[in-house]
Amino acid sequence: MLSxxxxxxxxxxRYIERAENIARILDVNLQLLLDFETLDDARLKEHWEPIIRASGDEVLFYELYDAPTSHNVTDFLTFCRKNPSSILSCMLAARENARTIRDQISLEMWECLNQSFLFLNSSNARSVWDSGPYQFFKQIQDFSHLFQGLTESTFSHGEGYHFMQVGKYLERADKTGRILDIKYHILLPSVRDVGGAVDAVQWGAILRSCSAFEAYHRLFVASVEPWKIAEFLIFNDLFPRSICFSIRLLDEYLHRISGCPAGRYSNEAERVCGRLLSDLRFGNVNDVFAYGMHEYLAGLHQRLVEIxxxxxxxxxxxxxxxxxxxxxxxxxx
Amino acid sequence: MFFENYHVGDFFDEMFLADGSVRPHYAAILERMRELSLEDFEGKRQAVDLSFLSQGITFTVYDESGSTERIFPFDLMPRIIPNREWIHLERGLVQRLQALNAFLQDIYSEQRILKEGIIPARYVLSGKHFRREMMGVSVPNDIYIHICGTDLIRDGDGNYLVLEDNGRCPSGVSYLLENRQAMKRAFPNFFPMAGVRPVENYCEELLRMMQYIAPNGKEQPVCVLLTPGHFNSAYFEHCFLARQMGIEIVQGPDLVVRDFKVYMRTTHGLQQVDVIYRRIDDDFLDPSVFNPDSLLGVPGLMNAIRAGNVALANAIGTGIADDKLIYAYVPDMIRFYLSEEPILGQVETLFASEEKQLSHILANLENLVVKSANEAGGYGMLIGPAASREEIERFRVMIKAEPRNFIAQPPISLSRHPTFCEGDFEGRHIDLRPYIICGQNTSIIPGGLTRVALRKGSLVVNSSQGGGSKDTWVLYGDE
Structure with a gap:
């Protein structure tokens, strides 16, 4: 395959996975705001700033907007072409990449990608968004799932597929880490709220941002507890959006590309990925709290960049x- | 009801005779179209447009507000060619391509045709697309033009005339194939009864040709399609063809020349390439020989060709056969190389570089079509009867400054074809571009790209200037 x-x-x-994650984060957090009684500007800032940090660029945001209101943040992360991580920019980048390799992907994949881009770029998209962000974000997530399904069923599971999976799981591991990091920021300024009702709602939102709410409850039955959530989203071996799961599949697809047997490595990518995988496999949530959640996640992010x-x-x-x-x-x- | 007010006018109409009766090979489609209501027709049209858009079958138009992607307008009324006409065309086109390949082989080696004075040597040697670098280089099986997209028109009496030979990198074949798909979807019940010859095996023929020209008859050669990249307006077509053939589509930076061999960079290291279907012009192919600023090409490609380690389709240097001065000599070539009389006619051509003809051209600019000798795509052209005073004067200055670069032809009144325009069918001017592949044998895809000038009275069929296209049906029979 050509490099x-x-x-x-x-x-x-990667860009499609990124767009889906941003859509989910925005969706969950917009709904979350509905549960709060009243929010003054300071509380709004508290709510949205970590999200901007987790999915985009804070400096750029303040260059373009004056305050982190719900409208500004969602606009920044959805339609803003100047933000390279907005949903629209991601879809544009995904389509541009697809365009340069149109002959390599299946017709179904291309049409799906092209149609969703045409939708996002049309005035219709704005009106769907205006009439209800829920519907809009649902559409973005549906599209991503459709695309993944079409990839599964219409695209040869050869080297090209393996590279797509590497991109997807790398992005997913990174985004799950960043979503958890949002919570760290929310907790920081108001320690007194820990354990309160608001806190439970917010942790619930974290789970929902990873589509993990039901899977978590099935496993733990119990109520929402921060360290269990961290354990679940980082170390669970079966949930498809957990970091450990993502890295395990990343490792697997890297080995399929090279043909190198599992547990060994033939290049630097396999080596750093394998090392991270064993840390995740043999680690647990105590490592995270001993190290400090934010520091742990920052370290993780660094290692993903390295991979x-x-x-x-x-x-x-x-x-x-x-x-x-x-x-x-x-x-x- | 369609066709109530259709007028043939003073033109050769493809569908109707001068007295208004339908030509026999159009009788069936006329009946089918008449059954349709305006709503039915509009419904089919929108479905076709939408499917082109969602498949991304578009070309890019650049303007001040950035770039937009447009579909190539498609007209649902097909152009139909009966079998006997097609057989005539086929014989004529094969003959012409044989002569052109013999000519290219000759001028890049012995130059017999120049030595015997059939074509003045100065016309060939001063040609912008004559490549000295190709002198003495042998190409596999002596084929230079592997893919040819000849432009044909019909004059007022319905005679097919060759307008241009297009032996460089003719484009548009993907539209031909997609148009056929669209027609089959729009008329699923009518189509099977229409007796239309299929066009679908074009890509197979193309691949077979590429395998045939592999250096030293190598078995299972690695073939690639070289594209300038996705900003090129024909990128859709490059992808389409590569995908249909199952070959890699590469850009210049994907290739590298080492030890006179061409390699592509893959995830598992370098892999040798044997045959390149290039969709990049000569000038940009190899910056170490041609345009040094080209970032699209591959330095050293010419060395690899000279060493015989890679074959190009089309070969470098075919552009000289496209030169509009050389075009005038194609009938002579046919007589010289094949000892045959030309089967297809062509347009009479005056040379600005000949004193006598120059004065005639300059005196009659408003009655002539003036073309630049080396441009394609409708650029650098003056249509005298339709031009303004200023345009004519501008061309007068240009012609005087560079007579070698201009030719003049009498205006031909292109044939017209019923075309859907706002509610009913009207006559619009058309041309025809069949696609010829020359490998082990020469084959022509039965059909071609029929381009139509959608603007009323316009003679310009190019997509950048308001042109559209039609599906072209070649029938098994004559009716």
């Missing part, structure tokens, strides 16, 4: 050819 094609498949898949870099260098990167030098060499021959 450029692998790169595009990887990013296409992404290693994947790029192992498979997609060829030392850039210096055209001038190349021309000179070829002219001498």
């Amino acid at each position: 450029r094609v692998a790169d595009s498949l990887y990013w296409m898949s 992404g870099k290693a994947v790029y260098e192992s498979y997609m990167f060829h030392p850039r050819v210096d055209i001038a030098a190349e021309i000179a060499t070829q002219q001498q021959q």
